[in-house]
Amino acid sequence: MKRWMLPVGFVFAISAIVTGCGSKEGQKAASPGKVDKTITINAKNFEFDQKEIKLKKDDIVSITLKNSQGIHAIHIEGYDKDIKGNETVTFTADRIGKFDYVCSIFCGNGHSDMVGTIIVE
Ligand SMILES: [Cu+2]
Structure with missing residues (x-):
């Protein structure tokens, strides 16, 4: 060499x-x-069409909120995520447990009925 x-x-x-x-x-x-789950939640006065969303830990989830009636928004407790009407929020479900999501805009008499649960296992 x-x-x-x-x-x-x-x-x-x-x-x-x-x-x-x-x-x-x-x-x-x-x-x-990469998104593992794409979810669309339709909101109307006064309910979400999806009341239970099941995810696996570390799923990358993309949630869209569609307001088909009224003006609503979603706040996911425990994950501190807010989704406005006709918006999409993507996050990793990195915490195991049950997390309620609620309507975060006071929309009328049925406002407090607008709840759902995300279950991460
Ligand atoms: Cu509301």
């Missing part, structure tokens, strides 16, 4: 390591775009 080949080999080794790491990072960066 000639002396000049050593640094060349070294540069090759380094670039292979850097490239290898780079592609791994690329895969990680792509994963947040």
Whole structure:
């Protein structure tokens, strides 16, 4: 082996390591775009059409709230997430348990009936 080949080999080794790491990072960066569950909750006066949502721990869930009647919003207790009408919120269900979601806009007499539960197992 000639002396000049050593640094060349070294540069090759380094670039292979850097490239290898780079592609791994690329895969990680792509994963947040993945959604395990897409849920649409329709709200009307005075109920949500989905009263129980079951998830597995670490599911990436995308919840959309559609107001088919009246103006409502959702607050998910325990996860501290708020979803306004016709908006989508995506989060990871990283806590196990039962979490109530309630209408967070006072919409009338039946407002307190607008509740549901997210179950994460
Ligand atoms: Cu309400």
